[in-house]
Amino acid sequence: MENSINGFAGGRASSTSNNGGVDKGVDFANYFCTYAYLYHQKEMLCDRVRMDAYYNAIFQNKQHFHGKTVLDVGTGSGILAIWSAQAGARKVYAVEATKMSDHARELVKANNFEHVVEVIEGTVEDISLPEKVDVIISEWMGYFLLRESMFDSVICARDRWLKPTGVMYPSHARMWVAPIRSGLADQKMTDFESSMDDWYKFLDETKTDYGVDMGVLTKPFSEEQKKYYLQTSMWNNLHPQQVIGVPAIIKEIDCLTATVEELLHVRANFSSSITLENTRFSGFGGWFDVHFRGSSQNPARQEIELTTAPSQDNGTHWGQQVFLVHPPLRVQEGDKMAVSISMTRSKENHRLMEVEFTCEMRQSSGTQPRPFTKKFFIE
């Protein structure tokens, strides 16, 4: 026996509501616990694109904070709560599910805002506030926006604690998809094939040396490996030149009005044109952006954007999610593709996602490859 008992795995925010009876202890073991590590907080705090966006959103729109009450959902180290206080908030409730709350409290004190920022250990689903708030701020975005399903907690916080006149930080979010090229497709296929070669060698040895025929497990082993190598989306920091077609928005979220229901199943049809001469279509890249626009009654003075699009110099810790298609397809500038995408939550873990692409290619040469459907897991 030998196994990797959950070490650095957990997470930061929500838990019980809106997720069909998830066991809180299991959710903590699987998700929250990562966010209890300062090392992990530091990784997020070192993401300058992320930091700059929130910093500028707050300090270039101080009118949203000055003299106001703020709720920070999943405060982590407490940075957004402290910035809100520095921008003049009268009161900030900083809610954190993990023991990171103790560090946040220390940080607040060391920065002399203990009279403004109140750190509350708990989930927003469980805690109670003495008043409604003017602003809800949160950094809730997971890979490809919705992984982690933490926005559920922000919605819960909004419905319970935001004043009718309140504003959301961020106020809007969008999911993007584009066709890409990537050498990873070949690499992953090689990895898969070499894992199967290994398996067949193992079968032989187990039969010869230990008298047991394991052949019946070839199919499930192959399926398991296929899922791991070929059907699981990958974190990648794409270079802009790897994007070979026009990106499409597949989902727009107004954080003030979004419901959990509309996040449970994200569906879109889009078309894209190949913009590169004679290249390879290896699959799709997925990313997101969020905007800080205030509300229509109370708009931002300076709109701020946080984008996780492929970028040469401004990559983020979110990178992009890459969905590889095998084998890659030779494409030409002007080739069109009609794509349907469908994303649902994994039945086993509501914080993980399953994505299905259906793609029909219309090549300018006149040939028309067979449409294909590919399913992926965001793990």
Next chain:
Amino acid sequence: MENSINGFAGGRASSTSNNGGVDKGVDFANYFCTYAYLYHQKEMLCDRVRMDAYYNAIFQNKQHFHGKTVLDVGTGSGILAIWSAQAGARKVYAVEATKMSDHARELVKANNFEHVVEVIEGTVEDISLPEKVDVIISEWMGYFLLRESMFDSVICARDRWLKPTGVMYPSHARMWVAPIRSGLADQKMTDFESSMDDWYKFLDETKTDYGVDMGVLTKPFSEEQKKYYLQTSMWNNLHPQQVIGVPAIIKEIDCLTATVEELLHVRANFSSSITLENTRFSGFGGWFDVHFRGSSQNPARQEIELTTAPSQDNGTHWGQQVFLVHPPLRVQEGDKMAVSISMTRSKENHRLMEVEFTCEMRQSSGTQPRPFTKKFFIE
């Protein structure tokens, strides 16, 4: 936000009894789930030292199996159950907590033993058998023997289902410790120092660019990193020449009579002499062996040993656990050390361990370095 929601982390065997009210769902999320992957099963099935030991133990002692009833605790792929059947068992109950049970059932059928081997999905704590058994076989050993605390389940199975005349496979187990030398001590210290250098750079930038003084988190961050880099034991495949002193047995277990109570706190005092000329003492290596000896009434015809000691050619997937001491100490042949070791289970997770070494060195040169106490986490 970004986090690694539990992917390939889980495990194989026990759950509720003897562990002070562990939540079964959490235990499954943290531990069992790894063992549901064929990839992980294959890793264990490819460990030839492990395979040979169990194979020889069974087939060189067929008299223990012929016409007998057998219980396999945590059967995984079902290999030990099938071997038991091949050795002539009348009936084998193969208990498996994870969905690997489905694969085990298929494998049993494909090898034509469905009339002998009954695969039961469940934990031995929960399931019920129609009869008592002559043999309990199990591969329950974790890193440094007791990590995973799976032997608890074997004890439970034994107390519930083994006939008074029954035998245990394996029948005995021992834990070993020896002083070692290793370049990892320097590497880990460098990693720790570079992580702290990074932290101070981060502090400066966060103060300058984002107006928040994170200095108050330096102590907890440093403690977290120290725990990670310097106080967590490491898997390592030690070369025999890295063992610089006489190994000592710190615990002997008779699998027929052991109790969970005696495993909760392993304590030993031992002495060791340095056997290498002018070398560096970098810490301790820990490993285990198990023996298949049958019982005193029903001894094995051929005693088989499975050892995970440092070996040039016969390494195992268990490797050794390495407990590094900083800074390393220059030692000479003949130097003596008196060591106390104490191992308990982690309060947060009963399958993980905490180990404390107290070491007093008596150098042949006459100088006597200060005794030290070091605490480690087996994660």
